[in-house]
Amino acid sequence: MSELFRVEGLTKSFGGLAVSRNISLAMPAGERLALIGPNGAGKTTFVNLVTGQIKPSAGRVVLNGDDVTDLGAVRRVRKGLVRTFQVTRLFSDMTPEEHVTLTVLQREGRASRILSRFTGDSTVADEVHGLLGALGLVEVARRKVGEIAYGQQRLLEIAIALALKPKVLLLDEPAAGVPSSETPRIEQALERLPPSLAVLMIEHDMDLVFRFAKRVVVLAAGEIIFEGLPFEVAANDKVREAYLGNYANARSVA
């Protein structure tokens, strides 16, 4: 398996507080990696560092052999490094169809055109409907996002990410806040992700992690403390301490 994406020694400090310490990680094409860790471990900070929302204090991000550390968030997206958000960031007045159309047009460099129509291009429309169909969003394609269920909004986040034709996809808690009745649909969507895509998923729902991931990385206090197969995680002492140690301490304090 050839390596598609790699971070080396990624470090970020706010003032004196290190929230990410020397994180190194590599992903081949087709990877299904779950990044887990207790609250405050620095998982979302890691995604922000990788996708360029914040600048690292040290370390490199390498995509397809190119160093992208100095590129901003927009250029990284254009190179195929795409993320979803932990809390949906959608435009409540627009429909799912409009979201995905805008994304497709933008990918093709046509989103800032004034002398062209937003709808009416049949190739774009077909692609949009293909994406919405794959994620089961056709029914609500023309309703305002503010009016559709939260689970469907989460699926739309994934649809937008896929419309960018990513090489590496970072899913920040795709099932967060979704009622358990709707999680199967998210799971289904995750199973259907393009096989060649490298996916890194942050998730708290361990069932989902076990079913989805081929490899698990555990982050605690900004550091990688475990890297291995899903079934090994529960048996690892460091992981147990990272998750349960807090509770043990909390109990002794109380």
Next chain:
Amino acid sequence: MQVIAPSEKLVAPSHTGAQIGRDVAGVLLIIAAGLAGYWLFPDNLALLTRVIAVALMVLSLDLIVGYCGIATLGHAALFGAGAYAAGIACVNGVTEPLTLIVIGAVGGAAAGLVMGTIMLRAHGLPQLVLSIAIVQLFHEAANKASAYTGGSDGLSGLMPSPLFGVFEFDLWGQTAYLFGLILLVFVFIVLKFVVSSPFGMLCRGIKEDQVRIRAMGAFVFPVLLKMFVISGAVAGMGGALAAISTQVVGLDSVSFELSANALVMLVLGGLGTLYGALVGTVIFMGFEHVVSSINPFHWMTMVGALLIAVVLAAPKGLSGLTDRLFASGRAKGGR
């Protein structure tokens, strides 16, 4: 949480068709209202032409505030740039009206480019302050460059030649008014296309969430700057129209007061619809004409009270209010 009523179709029909139908009706309504003004108030055509010029500015302000979500209190800088560009060209021998409108648009667009480049460096309050500082700077510059602008006396003696070589700008302002009305309708149609283009959708997205737009792989700054330039061109046309029709360009066309009033008109009518800009301008300037002829300070009190009322009772402006009334009417009808 949404329960889909069984009678409702799963896929709503494309609303593009309905939208176009509504816009055609809207444009026809604007033309009808404009012609009605022509027949009903033949003695006030100068005022009505002024309303059209200001309406162009408020439309252009809607592009910035309503579609991009950038608050500005300095929009008259763009209007004034167009007015002075056309005015200076006119006293220097370029008298063809359409050319003057184009010169105004170019002047406004250039000012929009400058203003956008400066304002987009900051966010929030500093951005608002920058907008004010820019319009004040333009004001001072126009005041001091009196050799070109006439300073505080204003730039007078504009003699535009007949439109298409045929229609003289007469004393009653008939030509100017009809010219303005045609210009307004033309600009309005163009802007409707602009805001429903991919670019317009991108701007709406930027207004709601810039982080999301960046995560979609789109740069924010060039898009907003482009909108500033378009907005400047439209405001500049308004300024040029005002210059041609009144044959004077005063310092008040680049003032903080005019900028603030334009914002009030826009908010009164409703943001982000383009129709709201027109409605707000007509209502505001109509009232202003009536009340300020009695006592200008009563007018200030009234505008103030109106603003407070709009913020408290109809945050989406009058067009939002009618939408809400329609919506509740439909809901009642449906039950």
Next chain:
Amino acid sequence: MQTILSIGLDAFAYGMALFIICIGLSLTMGLMRVVNLAHGAFAMIAGYIASYAARDLGMGYAIAIALAILGTIVISIPLERLLFRRIYGSPELTQVLMTIGITFCVIGITNYFFGPTLKTIPLPEALAQPVDVGFRTISAHRLFVIACGVVVATGLWFLIEKTAFGIKLRATVDNAAMADALGVRTQVVYAVSFAIAIGLAALGGVVGAEFLPIEPYYALRYMVTFLVVVSVGGAGSIPGAVVACIVLGAIDTTGRYLMPEFGNFFFYAAVIGIVCVFPRGFFGRAQ
């Protein structure tokens, strides 16, 4: 050298007058996150009250100041209750519109009752006299303004950094919901801070009347200046406001001395430059 010192002293006095008015606005914007464009309107109301008390009723300067501050706060209470409280936490545009609306109303009403003419506030003997400060004479009033500015700055610093109220205020600013949960009555904290801000505006409006004369358009004419000071200094920062007032006071005063024909041109050019270089102001907090 003589000229520089001379301009410097005038600029400093003017800057301090600006400071007293603007620091209240800086607090409302920085701490309460309300863009209150009507701030100048309150300073103006205070000026009218003081003028009425001192000139028409013949009261002393000190009493006039006290009355002006009290009166303005009393007027502001129903406004805070009925109007401002509804826009805490609203988008900026809403706040701008509401407070411009209030400003317009205040201007219209003031003009209706007092007319469009300038109102003076007669100074007592002691403050009207010139004082020799070595290299030139300066009116005692300017020294009084400077002294007021220094007292306000230290007083506020003490209030915010050293008192129990200051702790509650800072907690409320950082996280209102949390402060509320911890038993801080945030509504009261907001109301008190608002009253303090208005009181300072009133004080500044009266003592600064020599620099910024009282007339109905005061509220609109200087709205921009006040806003500029706050955003240049960084909303919510006392040292920021001090520096901004001194710098902008100096630019403005120097401009008037050396190039009076260019009026405010350099002032606004400087503002654009400063805001572009320091988008959060000199001492603004990161958001």
